[in-house]
Amino acid sequence: MKFVNLPNTKHQTLLMTPNSEINLKINRDASAVVSYAVHPVNTLCGDQPGKDNEGPTISVDGNGIVRTGEVSGPAVIVVTVREAFGLTQTISLPVEVIVESFILYVHIFVVPMEYT
Numbered sequence: 001m002k003f004v005n006l007p008n009t010k011h012q013t014l015l016m017t018p019n020s021e022i023n024l025k026i027n028r029d030a031s032a033v034v035s036y037a038v039h040p041v042n043t044l045c046g047d048q049p050g051k052d053n054e055g056p057t058i059s060v061d062g063n064g065i066v067r068t069g070e071v072s073g074p075a076v077i078v079v080t081v082r083e084a085f086g087l088t089q090t091i092s093l094p095v096e097v098i099v100e101s102f103i104l105y106v107h108i109f110v111v112p113m114e115y116t
Helices: none
Strands: 014-016 021-023 033-040 058-060 065-068 073-082 088-097
Parallel strands (some): 014 088
16 A cells, blocks of 8 residues: 655655645545544554644544644644455554744846947
């Protein structure tokens, strides 16, 4: 089982900006029962969820559409595939929600002209 439509991910981490979405596809979508779950990283490490250590607002629906909210931070999407013949496979995808800023740099090249 593998993801088939991920953009080029550095170190296998999906980078997303706040208030964005992506549709995850795996190579077993058409032939098995697929379920998706989101886990904030700090709850996977044993921390108790609370106001100070909640992860980013990421949601994923049953079709694999991942949506991010306003909060940045790390999370893990866990995809579980149940095959008709009884095999269950699980794959995880780290997600980092980060604020991106772009600066447009324009360089103007001026050529002096001689007037005669």
